[in-house]
Amino acid sequence: MxxxxxxxxxxxxxxxxxxxxxxxxxxxxxxxxxxxxxxxxxxxxxxxxxxxxxxxxxxxxxxxxxxxxxKEYDMKTAEGMYQFCVDNGFGQGMTKSWGVKHFQLIADNLKNEEKVLIAFIGLHNYISATKHDNNFAYVLTNKRFMMAQKKLVGEAFQTVSLDNINDITFESGIAFGIVTVDTIKEKFNIALDKYSAKNISNRLHEELDNLKRISYNINNNQMSVADEIKKYKELLDMGAISQDEFEKKKKRLLNL
Ligand SMILES: [Zn+2]
Known part of the structure; x- marks a missing residue:
């Protein structure tokens, strides 16, 4: 195990x-x-x-x-993330050069152990066809949800840790589909074409379920290690094992 x-x-x-x-x-x-x-x-x-x-x-x-x-995409690079969007129909943005620029912000902020699971491009804070914050690049990693937009002057960059995501919902309109990322602090409405929005919403759910399962396994593992150590501590206190034996057991359980 x-x-x-x-x-x-x-x-x-x-x-x-x-x-x-x-x-x-x-x-x-x-x-x-x-x-x-x-x-x-x-x-x-x-x-x-x-x-x-x-x-x-x-x-x-x-x-x-x-x-x-x-295809294997190099999801650590802006080009890889952009190509993933194009091939999966997960939004393309205005042009490739802008799409790659948005993803570059994300690539620059990735941590060593962080793995990009899904990338997509959509219209940020969508209210109507004329009211939105233009194209953003989005990724779900094994640690957080990231949103980035490179502007002519400056940039926008925001992340939400997975623990702070309440839910991701999908709503279909006439032309657009809206993916809503509901976080503890705020809601982000992201518009894409209907078909892509539904696919992305499904994929996000799959990945989040998968991550939940992994962290559940990790927690369960940690729980059982703590229980085991407690058991040996009791044996030590009872005098059934020596301090030396206890330390050895503990070290092994903690993989030290
Ligand atoms: Zn297989």
């Missing part, structure tokens, strides 16, 4: 750790994110995955591979 222990994907057989897994289990092990993305991009949803056999899923993953290989 443990967060970084690997597990085999039931479809492709590749070893993955918690960050590489999707939230969907098949035959008692988690499907890797790569296979999961290949399936969803072939129009397979989570209930299909539950219904289909591993062999059938494997055929879909491999059949899909022939037609369009899932």
């Amino acid at each position: 443990g967060l970084w222990n690997t597990e085999k994907c039931p479809i492709c057989g590749k070893e993955t750790n918690a960050l590489g897994k999707s939230a969907i289990k098949k035959d008692n092990s988690y499907i890797c994110r790569n296979c999961f993305l290949k399936l969803t991009s072939s129009g397979i949803n989570t209930s299909n995955i539950k219904e289909l056999s591993v062999e059938e899923l494997n055929d879909i993953v491999n059949g899909n591979k022939k037609t369009d290989d899932i």
Whole structure:
């Protein structure tokens, strides 16, 4: 057990750790994110995955591979994030050069351990077709939601930690779809074309669920370590084990 222990994907057989897994289990092990993305991009949803056999899923993953290989994007770079948006239909902004400039702000602010999961471009603080703050670049990372806009003069940059996101909702209008990111402090309405908005909202939910599952696992792990240490402390207090033995056990549990 443990967060970084690997597990085999039931479809492709590749070893993955918690960050590489999707939230969907098949035959008692988690499907890797790569296979999961290949399936969803072939129009397979989570209930299909539950219904289909591993062999059938494997055929879909491999059949899909022939037609369009899932591109690996360098999501640490502005160009990689921009290309991800274009290929997924997640908004393009006015021009490529502006799109890349917005994402550059995000790339510059990424921390070492931070991983960009989704990137998209939309109209920020959308009220109506003429009332909004123009195009922003957005990303969801494993740590936070980031919003950035490069202007002719200056820039706008804001982040919300995942703990402060209440919900992400989607509403469809005539031409636009609105993704609303509801945070503890404020709400951000982001407009995109209807189809992209719905897809992005779904993807954001999937990724957030996945992150919740990971942090749940981490917390559970920490809880059991604390419990174990407590148990040995009691044994020590009872005189059943020596101080030396206790320290050894503790060190091992804390991976020191
Ligand atoms: Zn896989």
